[in-house]
Amino acid sequence: MSQIKRRHFLQFAGSALASIGLSQLDLMRQGDRYARVLAQGTSRKLALLVGINGYKFPIPPLRGCLTDVDLQRELLVNRFGFNPKDILLVTDEAEIKPSRQNILAAFENHLIKQAKPGDVVVFHFSGHGSRVIDPDPLPNSNGLNGTMVPPDRKSEDGSGKVRDIMGRSLFLLMHALQTENVTVVLDSCHSGGGTRGNVMFRALSRQGGGDDEATQEEFDYQEQWLSRLNLTPTKFQELRQKGIAKGVALGSAQQDQLATDAPFEGFHAGAFTYLLTRYLWQQPVSQPLKSVFTNLARSTKDVANSSGILQEPIQEVQPGSNYDQEPVYFIDPPTPSAEAVVQKAGREVEFWLGGVASQTLESFEEGALFNLIDNQGNVLGEVEQTARNGLKGYGKLRGSPSGAIQSGTFMREQVRGVPSNLKLRLGLDSSLGNEVNSARSVLQSIQRVEAKTVNQGGVTDYLLGKMNSDYLQQARSYGITNPPAVGSIGLFSAGVEPIPDSFGEVGESAEAAIMRLRPRLKQLLAGRLLQQVVNGSSSNLKVENAIKPVGGRGVTAVSRGAQEAAPNSLPSLTTVQQLAPGTELKVEVTNQENRNIYMSVLVIGSNGDLVVLYPAEWEAAEDATLIAPGQTLVVPREGHVKFVVQGPSGFLELMVLASTKPLRDALKGLQTIAQERGVRSGVPMVLGENEDETVEVMGALLGDLDQMTQETRGARSTTTQTRGVDTTQLAVISNMIEVVE
Structure with missing residues (x-):
């Protein structure tokens, strides 16, 4: 897959073991290979999970590394069958604290001394990364070696050298393992550091502006292992140049990139770890490696929306291995994909929401419903959610379950409860200077737009700020060739990437900018509402859609229901389709149900514009969107306006909505808008000319979905503060x- 430019929605799905010299690959392959290694039926599976938040001055503390450890532990125990006793935690809150010596001792004692040939080994590190001078560097490494930074980094001998654990040492530790089934995951990076907008980065800048040097203690440690392994320095260097020592290596950023420590809905986590583990929770089982059925495009955008920083994948497998030719899972019996897993059972249930996308977590609060399922996917009972704290959910059993409910029982989404009064969270960037307070005051007059402080502690959807010289340089580093003028006010992503078409004239006040941006803010709010109903990876409807350039092959995506109905006949997925401006598109939607479905198609542009592509026959009957069982509907229809991709470079999100009943109120709202504007039939419509119309249409859509949910469930299944969205409908x-371009 080609690299994604910095100015786009960016793929937080990579890894960086630059210290060992890795090549870049697609996250799908990373996740699949990781799953394949973990799922092997072996005598023992061992894991060492290291997470460090508690760095001391002058090293900035982090916030999401302990969550990373929780994410990995829940995944390994519940999805891949690790015995909890075989997972050793080395964290700020664990019995073993993450000092340099403790990390190395844990690797030696828990992994090297215990692992036997054929066993599975996982080593995960979340914390700061850095780089030090390499006395025998690899080609194209700039003479540096990537490191893991322990809390006790500072040398006490006054030399200014650092006690980091070098990539050279990690290579030797991996080489010492007796098994080939090794997976190393590093959620850290080696470039820059600090904060940007509402996110932090897991890297340290060079001390004193120069390159750091490792202590003699570190090189002595490497010499000890060279002796134990009977490796000469020449042989060691030869092995390093070939690739990784064992198994599979994953990480979070290339040498010159940043790994984010990002705020989500009530918790912080490493963007890479959260994305990787969620992908593996929802990855279908018993599929060949190249058949990928998880909607990684949406997963990528989940994290990109929280940061907007380039973070590309790097991975390598053991030289000479054939891992990418083998099936993804070897577990027998296979376990189904799921959104959650029970942690504490009883009439009151506690559960882990590791398989839920970050952008929809707000819809998993009070009123959401889950099915409890066994390892074959059979329904055992139902849980009604009552609360959520970060990734931990709380609920109560409904009725009498048909089987035993215990810790480790999987939970699948049935109904999510979208908040009726969901707001757009707008961070007020410090670049506004003394206009922050006046901006906050003006925003209070705009319904459902909430002013937030930018402090890396909470989630913001977008930032309001003023372009300055630092942001200009950053925009150019993203590849933006025509950035906004310095001194102009507009909207940024949470990672301070300028939003196209949102900046005004130089000298405009913050108050005037907000009044100018009122319709745009409501468009962005409508897009946020629409994101809450994206459920392709959890929907039980059997639906397939293909986005095809005219005369080309295109990309196919399927719902979970379609995946499980015909797992061997479905095509592989590509995460992102790259198209040039001027490309004409057709959208094909196939109904694999034994009942009618109704289709709509919407597009969200990189600037927040929301366009209704279909239906566009504003005077037609509601059954114009109907697709009969087994049939395929292709739009645009003959004689209608063509779908043509427009520049400039950026990302478009095309959403296909398939429902079991027509979305009557939403359609009526669109028809009213079309009539008021005089939009002719067959022409797609851009919403937002009127400040509130976009939000009103989305509200009508949620009302339709809620009504559909209540009719199906027979009683109020969500609270009066939420709108139900049923995965069966x-x-x-x-x-x-x-x-x-």
């Missing part, structure tokens, strides 16, 4: 298109 599949 709706599939919303997100398709990402990268426009490349």
Whole structure:
């Protein structure tokens, strides 16, 4: 897969073991290979999980590394069958604290001394990374070696050298393992550091502006292992140049990139670890490696929305291995994909929401419903959610379950409860200077737009700020050739990437900018509402959609229901489709149900514009969107306006909505808008000319979905503060298109 430019929605799905010299690959392959190694039926599976938040001055503390450890532990125990006793935690809150000596001793004692040939070994590190001078560097490494930074980094001998654990040492530790089934995951990076907008980065800048040097203690440790392994320095260097020592290596950023420590809904986590583990929770079982059925485009955008920083994948497998030719899973019996897993059973249930996308977590609060399932996917009972704290959910059993409910029982989404009064969270960037307070005051007059402080402690959807010289340099580093003028006010992503078409004239006040941006803010709010119903990876409807350039092959995406109905006949997925401006598109939607479904197609542009592509026959009957069982509907229809990709470069998100009943109120709202504007039939419509119309249409859509849910469930299944979205009645599949000029 080609690299994604910095200015686009960016793929937080990579890894960086730059210290060992890795090559870049697609996250799908990373996740699949990781799953394949973990799922092997072996005598023992061992894991060492290291997470460090508690760095001391002058090293900035982090916030999400302990969550990373929780994410990995829940995944390994519940999805891949690790015995909890075989997982050793080395964290700020564990019995073993993450000092340099303790990390190395844990690797030696827990992994090297215990692992036997054929066993599975996982080593995960979340914390700061850095680089030090390499006395025998690899080609193209700039003479540096990537490191893991322990809390006791500072040398006490006054030399200024650092006690980091070098990539050279990690290579030797991996080489010492007796098994080949090794997976190393590093959620850290080696470039820059600090904060940007509402996110932090897991890297340290060079001390004193120069390159750091490792202590003699570190080189002595490497010499000890060279002796134990009977490796000469020449042989050691030869092995390093070939690739990794054992198994599979994953990480989070290339040498010159940043790994984010990002705020989500009530918790912080490493963007890479959260994305990787969620992908593996929802990855279908018993599929060959190249058949990928998880909607990674949406997963990528989940994290990109929280940061907007380039973070590309790097991975390598053991030289000479054939891991990418083998099946993804070897577990027998296979376990189904799931959104959650029970942690504490009883009439009151506690559960882990590791398989839920970050952008929809707000819809998993009070009123959401889950099915409890066994390892074959059979329904055992139902849980009604009552609360959520970060990734931990709380609920109560409904009725009498048909089987035993215990810790480790999987939970699948049935109904999510979208908050009726969901707001757009707008961070007020410090670049506004003394206009922050006046901006906050003006925003109070705009319904459902909430002013937030930018402090890396909470989630913001977008930032309001003023372009300055630092942001200008950053925009150019993203590849933006025509950035906004310095001194102009507009909207940024949470990672301070300028939003196209949102900046005004130089000298405009913050108050005037907000009044100018009122319709745009409501468009962005509507897009946020629409994101809450994206459920392709959890919907039970059997729906397939294909986005095809005219005369080309295109990309196919499917709902979970379709995946499980015909797992061997479905095509492989590509995460993002790259298209040039001027490309004409057709959208094909196939109904694999034995009942009618109704289709709509919407597009969200990189600037927040929301366009209704279909239906566009504003005077037609509601059954114009109907697709009969087994049939395929292709739009646009003959004689209608063509779908043509427009520049500039950026990302478009094309959403296909398939429902079991027509979305009557939403359609009526669209028809009213079309009549008021005089939009002729067959022409797609851009919403947002009127400040509130976009939000009103999305509100009508949620009302339709809620009514559908209540009719199906027979009683109020969500609270009066939420709108129900039933996975048996709706599939919303997100398709990402990268426009490349």
